[in-house]
Amino acid sequence: MIETLIKENLKHMTIISGFEIKQKSKAYEEAGHKVVHLELGEPDFNTPENIVEAGIKALRSGQTHYAPATGILPLRQAISTYVNKYKHLTSTPDNILVTPGAKPILFYTMMATIQPGDEVIVPSPGFVVYEPLVKYCGGIPVALPLKEDYGFRFHPDDLKKLINKNTKMIIFNSPHNPTGGLMTKEDVLAVAELLVGTNILILSDEIYDRMIYGDTKPVSLGSINELADQTVILDGFSKTYAMTGWRLGYGVLPKRMIQYLQPLVVASNSCTATFIQYAGIEALQGSQEGPKTMIQAYQDRRDFFIKGLNAIPHLRCVMPQGAFYAFPNITGLKMTSQEAADYLLEEAKIASIPGSSFGQYGEGYLRFAYATSKENLAEALDRIESAIGKLHL
Ligand SMILES: Cc1ncc(COP(=O)(O)O)c(C=O)c1O
Structure with missing residues (x-):
């Protein structure tokens, strides 16, 4: 049955x-x-004590009601300030969508954009949910090889070969799950050269960008001004702040896109747990020890x-x-x-x-x-x- x-x-x-x-x-x-x-x-x-305490304090002070669908303003402000500084973006709180974990950003973005037959270029190997979700939405995942002898980065020529009129979205993930590979500034510039002026959506999964070893600095695809209007950045608190079970993440998106995603948020989660968002403010603004x-x-x-x-x-x-x-x-x-x-x-x-x-x-x-x-x-x-x-x- x-x-x-x-x-x-x-x-x-x-x-x-x-x-x-x-x-x-x-x-x-x-x-x-x-x-x-x-x-x-x-x-x-x-989870660090100061964050736990902030969550408890918020609970005790009655932050137990629905929050706005896109997130409470003080958290969106804190996120915007943080990403502008750390990722060199030019966001405002209107570009921030707070979600229960970072995964919903992936889910909502795909649900909102992928139509049957659309091609989505995904890193391969790549995070286990990208391909199944593309297929579920009726899209066709197209594998962009990340090669061991290239430090598990993609080669711009390989990317170029995969782009065609059916390409709807390209997913990047740096630092990368499962390989630990890292996109360099040259990689980001190569992406910009290929994608500026196209109507291909970029989904940049930056959930690990505080976990970088050595001297290389992370370069966010959203920091390229000409790409900002076609880029969705996914990030969150799970990994950096050891908050996997709290379920707190966010996206940095074009404002217009958030307006389209909002009904999906309302129809699924309504909002992200209110007291947890207060803990998120402490995570970003409190001690980074x-x-x-x-x-x-x-x-x-x-x-x-x-x-x-x-x-x-x-x-x-x-x-x-x-x-x-x-x-x-x-x-x-x-x-x-x-x-x-x-x-x-x-x-x-x-x-x-x-x-x-x-x-x-x-x-x-x-x-x-x-x-x-x-x-x-x-x-x-x-x-x-x-x-x-x-x-x-
Ligand atoms: C590449 C990547 N993106 C996104 C996520 C989702 O993180 P969250 O727990 O915040 O939903 C993970 C978690 O494993 C991940 O590895």
């Missing part, structure tokens, strides 16, 4: 994310094994973990420039990425995500999230090495 009611597009929608793998690894934990969890892209830190400490820890873990992976025979891993993911090449194991992930879970109780989950160009890799303690990472390295040793390659 239900089968006949469900839309065809939804029947074909599958998302293999850390949540599913975590579920799968539960069976081993129930049998008494200690699983090292490297599957979920989630900070292992708790919390994120600073976390980012230093990620950098330290990255250096340790990538060195360790590269010391394991048959693996090699590009040094990620941002986010908290390692994306080692596992072709030396002579298995598919699914087989390798299954083998490591079964043999070593290491939970990871097969590269194939991230699209066509993800095959041959595994994703490990290193947002966990160094002790766990050390244990993971030992177990991975010993499991690979047993393969007698």
Whole structure:
């Protein structure tokens, strides 16, 4: 019965994310094994105290009612000030849409724009929800390869070849999930050269842009003035402020676009939880010691973990420039990425995500999230090495 009611597009929608793998690894934990969890892209830190306190204070002072659909003005002001400074934008609060997590920005934008037959260029490998959502909306995902030997950046010529009259949207994500790749200023300028003057929408997913290691500065696509009118920036609090469970994110969009998205917001969430928005103001305007400490820890873990992976025979891993993911090449194991992930879970109780989950160009890799303690990472390295040793390659 239900089968006949469900839309065809939804029947074909599958998302293999850390949540599913975590579920799968539960069976081993129930049998008494200690699983090292490297599957979920989630900070292992708790939300900084000052933010928690601001949330509690807002709750106690009665911020428990509906908020405006686009977000409370003081938060939109705080976000606008922040993005103008950090991303070099020229936004006003009218360009800010606050949402429960950053994902709704992706969802609303696609629901609002993609029509059957529209092509959407997506990074490949790429965040697990981009392609399924494009397809659900009736669009056609077109894979833009990110290559290991190019630091998991795209090549402008590859992008140029994919653009045609059916191209409706291009998604960029920097720093990048799952590879940790980072777009350079040259990449952003190349995009501008290709897209200024077209009516192609740019969706720039910048959720990891505070997690950059080394000297390279993030360059937001929205900072190119000529692109501002065709760019939707997605960002949020989940990663930088360890606030995944609060569900607080935002978009920086052309004002006219927000007017079109507003009915979708009203019809789905009404608004983002009011007291949580007050915590968001504290996150942006209060002490930045919390994120600073976390980012230093990620950098330290990255250096340790990538060195360790590269010391394991048959693996090699590009040094990620941002986010908290390692994306080692596992072709030396002579298995598919699914087989390798299954083998490591079964043999070593290491939970990871097969590269194939991230699209066509993800095959041959595994994703490990290193947002966990160094002790766990050390244990993971030992177990991975010993499991690979047993393969007698
Ligand atoms: C690339 C990317 N974009 C967006 C998100 C969504 O974040 P949020 O938890 O704020 O919805 C994630 C979370 O994993 C992500 O990896």
